[in-house]
Amino acid sequence: MKRLFAAATLVTLGVTAVFALWVTPERENQGFQAVRLLYLHVPTAWVAYLAFGVTALTSLLWLIPRTRDAAWDLIAGASAEVGVVFTGLTLVVGSLWGKPTWGTWWEWDARLTTTAILFFLYLGYLALRRTAATADERGKRCAIAALIAFVDVPISYLSVTWWQTLHQQGTVFNPQNKVLIDGSMAFTLVLAVVAFTMLYAYLVMERFELARLEEGREARELAQAIAERIAAEPVEVAPA
């Protein structure tokens, strides 16, 4: 089943690549060929937001006693890992597109800045995941951290938007500059979003499986070490 899904993902990604590179036209006001980065940038950004949404949701499910399950914590971690990678990709691809189009690698636009903040927030979350000792302790700390990060993002977005509108007028994302999307472009964009969402689902499934195996191995090794220790130590008889 999973193999079939992986194959379907690969095919969709391949078709997207063909459309993005050869079928769709270049755009004058979007850096000519650079417009093709759009088919990478939009889906990676979408997957990043989706991933962090899933992390928040599964963290919440872990925190509610009635729905608590160790799997939620592992899914939250797997999703956040994929999310951080895709946020990084979004920033890099956006930067690569920005240089030829805007003439600058970085613009202090609200969306860009918030995405960068998001990147660091969840890097912190992943660092926290790696340091906690037991699964239960990690579950609690990380679920709370994920929810705080999730609440923090809209406030950050608001503050950065205000900062920009109160300070420098007319950022790059003005509505007049919008690309009039050509039919094949719109289709490719939708296809790319579908392909990357499938890729996301596949990566999370694999990462979750790996995390579960890791946890199982740790528990087994601990049990084995305890058993060996008990066998090796002579039983002491308490003095009367």
Add this chain to the structure above:
Amino acid sequence: MTFLRDALLVAGKDLRIERRSRVALQQIVPFGAIVVMLFAFALDSDRTLLHEAAPGLFWAAILLAVLLAVGRSFSIEEANRARDGLRLSGLDGGSIFLGKAAAIAVQLFLLEIIVGIAVVVLYDVSVRGVLVLLCSGVAATVGLAATATVYGVLAGGLRARETLVPLLVLPAVTPVMLGATRSFEAALNGAPSDAWPWIQLLVAFAILAVTAGTVAFGPLLEEG
């Protein structure tokens, strides 16, 4: 009522420790002052530039000092297993949070006054719009102290606490950094009305941070 009394008890304990150990006075205050000086070196002591950037530099210095203050606030709980004592004290988690956050806020506020004087003297800033400065300063300080306390306990007892806390706190407090800097800028530029939306943002942030901390602190204290 007992909730607030317990919070005052915890805050009093933390502040008493600080008064006796003088770590905040002898280490965190000089740290804030040297950061203010470092910014002047970085900007080549260009008076107009320093003058213009003063609000941002002030809050950047405070933000760095918050990291030290929260590290200190939780390292005193590590010594002599004081954390276990807190857990066994029977105090409500929320009131412990309020107490610890309040103690950090009081220290930060004192630090802000001292660093503020340093900024006025060294960057040639003339103080205007005191009411706006005070309101935004208090709201920002409460938000910073509460956020730092939540992340302090979140990373408490972990091996990499010292390095983890800055990574967790700094991205989370960007709204405070922006809001406090902009409202200070508005006040000092003689346009205090521009500051009100920012003060509202700072107050909203502070309320959210205090609420989140009061709810989450108890369960988090049981770990580590």
